[in-house]
Amino acid sequence: MDGRILMGHGSGGRMMERLIRELIAPAFGMTSLADAADLGPINGRLAYTTDSYVVSPVFFPGGNIGELAVNGTVNDLSMIGAAPRFLTAGFIIEEGFSIEDLSRIVASMAKAADEAGVRIVAGDTKVVERGKCDRIFINTSGVGVIPDGISLGPKRIAPGDAVIVSGPVGSHGMAVMAERNGLSFSPPLSSDTAPLNGLAASMLEAAPDSVKMLRDPTRGGLATIIKEIAVDAGRRITLQERAIPVLPSVRGGCDLLGLDPLYVANEGVLVAVVAADAADAVLSAMRSHRFGKHSAIIGTVDAEAGGAETGGKALLATIAGGTRILDLLTGEQLPRIC
Amino acid sequence: MDGRILMGHGSGGRMMERLIRELIAPAFGMTSLADAADLGPINGRLAYTTDSYVVSPVFFPGGNIGELAVNGTVNDLSMIGAAPRFLTAGFIIEEGFSIEDLSRIVASMAKAADEAGVRIVAGDTKVVERGKCDRIFINTSGVGVIPDGISLGPKRIAPGDAVIVSGPVGSHGMAVMAERNGLSFSPPLSSDTAPLNGLAASMLEAAPDSVKMLRDPTRGGLATIIKEIAVDAGRRITLQERAIPVLPSVRGGCDLLGLDPLYVANEGVLVAVVAADAADAVLSAMRSHRFGKHSAIIGTVDAEAGGAETGGKALLATIAGGTRILDLLTGEQLPRIC
Secondary structure: OOOEOOHHHHOOOHHHHHHHHHHHHHHHOOOOOOOEEEEEEEEEEEEEEEEEEOOOOOEEOOEEHHHHHHHHHHHHHHOOOOEEEEEEEEEEEEOOOEHHHHHHHHHHHHHHHHHHOOEEEEEEEEEEOOOOEOOEEEEEEEEEEEOOOOOOOHHHOOOOOEEEEOOOOOHHHHHHHHHHHOOOOOOOOOOOOOOOHHHHHHHHHHOOOOEEEEEOOOOOHHHHHHHHHHHHHOEEEEEEHHHOOOOHHHHHHHHHHOOOHHHOOOOOOOEEEEOHHHHHHHHHHHHOOOOOOOOEEEEEEEEEEOOOOOOOEEEEEOOOOOEEEEOOOOOOOOOOOO | OOOEOOHHHHOOOHHHHHHHHHHHHHHHOOOOOOOEEEEEEEEEEEEEEEEEEOOOOOEEOOEEHHHHHHHHHHHHHHOOOOEEEEEEEEEEEEOOOEHHHHHHHHHHHHHHHHHHOOEEEEEEEEEEOOOOEOOEEEEEEEEEEEOOOOOOOHHHOOOOOEEEEOOOOOHHHHHHHHHHHOOOOOOOOOOOOOOOHHHHHHHHHHOOOOEEEEEOOOOOHHHHHHHHHHHHHOEEEEEEHHHOOOOHHHHHHHHHHOOOHHHOOOOOOOEEEEOHHHHHHHHHHHHOOOOOOOOEEEEEEEEEEOOOOOOOEEEEEOOOOOEEEEOOOOOOOOOOOO
């Protein structure tokens, strides 16, 4: 198939049937075009999530909207300790979108699903008139199974726990912003988009009872997620600015655009809160994983409580020796980053 | 909350947190704002589906995009015999959309979920700049459990089987088209949007082994779905035009706009293929259900095979005494009907 997407590709009729049968179903290995998939028996605690992706531009250094949509949903499941199993994919496509670009996006979704060990089992295609969406939007939902005994969450967080990040922060957001602004860097910026289920599983295997909480700092960045964790746990968390990994090119780009890398989105980074006595074991397991090579302990849960008024506080001990309060992202710093 | 949606409502930061905490989570009864939901143990055959909704206008006679999104996904699960259990909801909202309209949509999603007996357990909110989408798009995905012994599908279809429709066709599509074209009818046209899980369950209960296949004729309408069933089964199906229920106002609207009601979308109608000897029992069960009162036997699976070249054929015995071939919908008759 080639050419461009027409309104008829969303009609429910012959053109849509052909688009799905020839382009989408083969890429995802779907054997049935029924509206719902029968996935056979499942036993266990079910995890379930959804995310829509509206990133602009659709193709950016290090990835595209398709693999972002697969990895993002895989990661949301992984952060509650689930093993991701099945995904759905819903496409909203602007009339006139190139079928070649759609093929590239679908192919990278298939590849990302394969790398994460999940199957895309159901899909949907809608087409809207030119000017009624921005090229292509993709929704993915995902289900996974939470292994027995796994229970992650803020309530388990206690003073002394270590805060670990799995890699340099701000790379995804800066890669998209650089592309949008026509900036280039040497070495080039690249999105960190990656599936984190393998990394999360290796951490839970290394210290099943000591990993207390996982989160992926996407929109809002590291700072927003740390503040959310502090609020949810009702604790005070202090990060050491010196310990937070940021690539030089990301730091340079942020300086240029007036952004704070701690508030810039990540798509292949996780934050873990881990019992102090297991922090080294977990860190070592993370560094052995391809997506955790640059993991670092970046902070601690303080003995001092979070404060009744705020219900949780996040602080940054700066390189300059001062202390800065980290709050939720205010306003919209980086629109349509995912 | 009032006012309009701003880009910050999709930021991942403070404004988004407030929108979800104050407007979306309470409506859906969500107790956690985590990215993925832990749904506890599930045992059984898993059914899984997704659909995105881009209907224009967002509010139409008899419903809105929100209840359509819930009912549509409930229905996709019901058509493979599953009992729908959990839904996700992903919102893509245009900057400037009214928060009051969003509240109305979310409230009708909650009401529809309640009526169908499903829980909306996870969600996502993205905001795009003005002009980058058309007011609001909603994706829903759904999981359900298929009871033991249920196996619906075209392979079970055999000559002599009856084809039953659960109600008048074309109402949803014509209600949307009438609204779009500023037409009014007396009595007024109204979408048929409805959850079909209860109706499907009552049919399977009445004749568990004799209901062979269910489909809901949404985009493409009744004719497209009958052709698809014929192709999938490799059989010839003949419908009796005289037996197909169409409301007079829908027929009038179709005449006015030059549309064929058999190709107009339905959102609360199902088509069943049922063994001949159980057809009356199933019909009677359907007519006892609030969404099946006007059910009718509209055709049969013929003794003659579907034909090797076509791999399945659908015919319409017309009121005038002729025979018309029913094919898949060609082109795009009714854009953005769901």
